[in-house]
Amino acid sequence: MSKNVVFGIDIGGTSIKSGLFTGTGKLLRKDEIPTVKEMGGAYILDDIRDYIFKVLKDENLELSELAGIGMGVPGSVRDDGTVNKCVNLGWGVFNVADAMAERLGIDREKICIGNDANVAALGEYWQGSGKGYASMFFVTVGTGVGGGLIIDDKPINGINGAAAEIGHLPIVDGLDWACSCGKTGCLEQIASATGIARLGGKSNAKEVFDAAKSGDAQAEAAVDKASMYLAKGLACVAGIVDPDCFIIGGGVSAAGEYFLEKIRKYYRMQVFHPSRETVIECAVLGNDAGMYGAARLVFNRISGGLE
Amino acid sequence: MSKNVVFGIDIGGTSIKSGLFTGTGKLLRKDEIPTVKEMGGAYILDDIRDYIFKVLKDENLELSELAGIGMGVPGSVRDDGTVNKCVNLGWGVFNVADAMAERLGIDREKICIGNDANVAALGEYWQGSGKGYASMFFVTVGTGVGGGLIIDDKPINGINGAAAEIGHLPIVDGLDWACSCGKTGCLEQIASATGIARLGGKSNAKEVFDAAKSGDAQAEAAVDKASMYLAKGLACVAGIVDPDCFIIGGGVSAAGEYFLEKIRKYYRMQVFHPSRETVIECAVLGNDAGMYGAARLVFNRISGGLE
Numbered sequence: 033m034s035k036n037v038v039f040g041i042d043i044g045g046t047s048i049k050s051g052l053f054t055g056t057g058k059l060l061r062k063d064e065i066p067t068v069k070e071m072g073g074a075y076i077l078d079d080i081r082d083y084i085f086k087v088l089k090d091e092n093l094e095l096s097e098l099a100g101i102g103m104g105v106p107g108s109v110r111d112d113g114t115v116n117k118c119v120n121l122g123w124g125v126f127n128v129a130d131a132m133a134e135r136l137g138i139d140r141e142k143i144c145i146g147n148d149a150n151v152a153a154l155g156e157y158w159q160g161s162g163k164g165y166a167s168m169f170f171v172t173v174g175t176g177v178g179g180g181l182i183i184d185d186k187p188i189n190g191i192n193g194a195a196a197e198i199g200h201l202p203i204v205d206g207l208d209w210a211c212s213c214g215k216t217g218c219l220e221q222i223a224s225a226t227g228i229a230r231l232g233g234k235s236n237a238k239e240v241f242d243a244a245k246s247g248d249a250q251a252e253a254a255v256d257k258a259s260m261y262l263a264k265g266l267a268c269v270a271g272i273v274d275p276d277c278f279i280i281g282g283g284v285s286a287a288g289e290y291f292l293e294k295i296r297k298y299y300r301m302q303v304f305h306p307s308r309e310t311v312i313e314c315a316v317l318g319n320d321a322g323m324y325g326a327a328r329l330v331f332n333r334i335s336g337g338l339e
Numbered sequence: 340m341s342k343n344v345v346f347g348i349d350i351g352g353t354s355i356k357s358g359l360f361t362g363t364g365k366l367l368r369k370d371e372i373p374t375v376k377e378m379g380g381a382y383i384l385d386d387i388r389d390y391i392f393k394v395l396k397d398e399n400l401e402l403s404e405l406a407g408i409g410m411g412v413p414g415s416v417r418d419d420g421t422v423n424k425c426v427n428l429g430w431g432v433f434n435v436a437d438a439m440a441e442r443l444g445i446d447r448e449k450i451c452i453g454n455d456a457n458v459a460a461l462g463e464y465w466q467g468s469g470k471g472y473a474s475m476f477f478v479t480v481g482t483g484v485g486g487g488l489i490i491d492d493k494p495i496n497g498i499n500g501a502a503a504e505i506g507h508l509p510i511v512d513g514l515d516w517a518c519s520c521g522k523t524g525c526l527e528q529i530a531s532a533t534g535i536a537r538l539g540g541k542s543n544a545k546e547v548f549d550a551a552k553s554g555d556a557q558a559e560a561a562v563d564k565a566s567m568y569l570a571k572g573l574a575c576v577a578g579i580v581d582p583d584c585f586i587i588g589g590g591v592s593a594a595g596e597y598f599l600e601k602i603r604k605y606y607r608m609q610v611f612h613p614s615r616e617t618v619i620e621c622a623v624l625g626n627d628a629g630m631y632g633a634a635r636l637v638f639n640r641i642s643g644g645l646e
Contacts, residue, residue, distance in 0.1 A: 167498060189581075191582065192617075193581070195580050196578075197581075197613075198578055198579060200611035201575050201578045201579075215608075268575045271501070273579060274497020274498055274500070274504075276498040301522075302509040302524075304501055304507035304525075306501035307501050
């Protein structure tokens with residue numbers, strides 16, 4: 033009897049996280065292997081091939097029982113699976129789906145490639161905080177501010193792969209320094225971990241949140257300002273795609289309800305009224321979101337979806 | 340031999356515009372009938388029924404040859420065809436698709452209902468300036484600022500029907516008056532015809548543009564400010580959905596290249612670099628966009644799309 037399994041693989045700059053799923057979407061096992069970046073990342077796909085063959089053998093599965101492999105990569109990806117330079121892996125421009133299919137000796141149509149942030153958003157939508165909503169905007173607040181947009185069960189990539197890049201929304205007036213992108217006024221200059229640490233005059237965002245919670249006025253003002261601008265960004269998202277929920281992930285989301293309550297307050301003050309009650313919650317899958325989302329790419333492609 | 344026709348009907352507050360299309364999407368005829376708003380708009384659907392029967396008779400068509408009817412209405416619409424108060428028509432909450440199907444004695448599945456702005460966007464995408472692009476953001480600059488977003492050939496409505504409502508993006512700092520929505524800082528307070536007239540100190544936007552073109556400094560500053568903020572709104576759209584093109588419609592788009600060049604300049608200054616070269620053009624279908632888009636709703640639903 034055919035078992036029909038799917039791999040969801042999230043390729044990060046430090047490690048590769050993988051989940052093996054049944055055809056009904058149940059997680060069977062979870063693994064992590066190091067990302068070998070030597071030689072322009074030339075060993076990465078070979079290492080993934082070796083890992084897949086090993087797992088199939090461990091689990092007594094035939095290659096013919098492999099229904100598909102989803103992969104999230106740190107860079108922009110065209111619909112045909114071509115990556116356009118993954119700087120963190122050392123990769124140039126090539127078709128990852130073709131390269132992986134060739135290594136495994138399987139049909140190229142079984143391999144789905146997506147941008148890591150969009151794939152993490154899809155994972156959080158499928159099995160995390162976004163579960164049950166009609167659409168979702170996922171925001172990651174970490175070193176920078178990024179995101180992922182899910183409509184009709186699919187990540188929206190944008191024509192240049194730049195959709196959901198809300199860290200660079202030009203909505204902060206009065207900044208006198210430039211963002212790494214070259215512009216001034218980018219949201220992530222204020223609302224990222226980096227921005228919060230700078231505003232709060234501490235060495236990292238956690239220290240600013242801790243100080244704010246104990247009544248430090250500068251720290252509290254910093255958290256308020258970051259929350260206000262992040263909420264302005266979400267209000268812009270609501271005015272453009274009006275999603276069913278906002279899910280906040282990334283390191284800074286560890287600040288939890290204290291941060292969420294401020295974001296919600298400033299969101300309601302700035303958003304157009306039809307979207308005033310949109311849910312704003314924290315993500316729950318953490319670093320596992322990518323492997324879930326990568327698997328989901330395959331289930332989306334398989335005719336009829338999940339078994 | 341079956342002819343298979345489709346009506347695209349755009350219900351406005353003053354008149355109802357209709358197009359009769361072949362099954363391959365060719366426009367056969369175009370009509371306009373007045374919108375009778377008495378009695379809470381109770382006669383509107385009856386008038387449309389009488390009109391449809393008359394046209395079918397004129398054109399020697401059987402009711403069985405009617406493949407579908409698309410209708411754009413001025414208000415928010417749920418996926419099942421229920422409208423939630425169309426204030427300009429006097430309508431409350433009811434299912435327009437059911438009501439129309441009953442009046443015509445046809446299958447309810449043959450009737451598609453959409454919001455008028457989203458439907459106009461779809462028309463401009465299908466047969467106007469958006470033709471051939473993978474996705475489009477349509478902006479109408481008139482009394483207010485509105486829009487429509489098309490991804491994968493479909494209008495994105497949003498969970499509350501508020502998608503593409505960029506007139507209320509909270510991106511204008513320093514305003515000391517409120518928008519009709521109750522908030523301050525809404526884009527349309529500056530970038531609409533109303534906003535441009537106010538900034539330029541004239542009685543309408545056309546006078547401001549004419550004065551600006553002849554070197555009036557206040558008028559030129561007004562057009563510059565409106566263009567800069569409209570471009571900021573488009574840069575936010577690009578950072579969230581990264582569309583393949585921006586198409587500008589509405590009364591103010593009559594200002595043409597003079598306005599477009601300013602919008603393009605300020606867009607390139609504010610947008611995240613991957614979306615820097617996105618096309619910005621004027622709409623071409625004018626008031627016909629709605630009937631084209633309404634028909635296209637039907638073609639989208641018919642299995643396999645256009646014949």
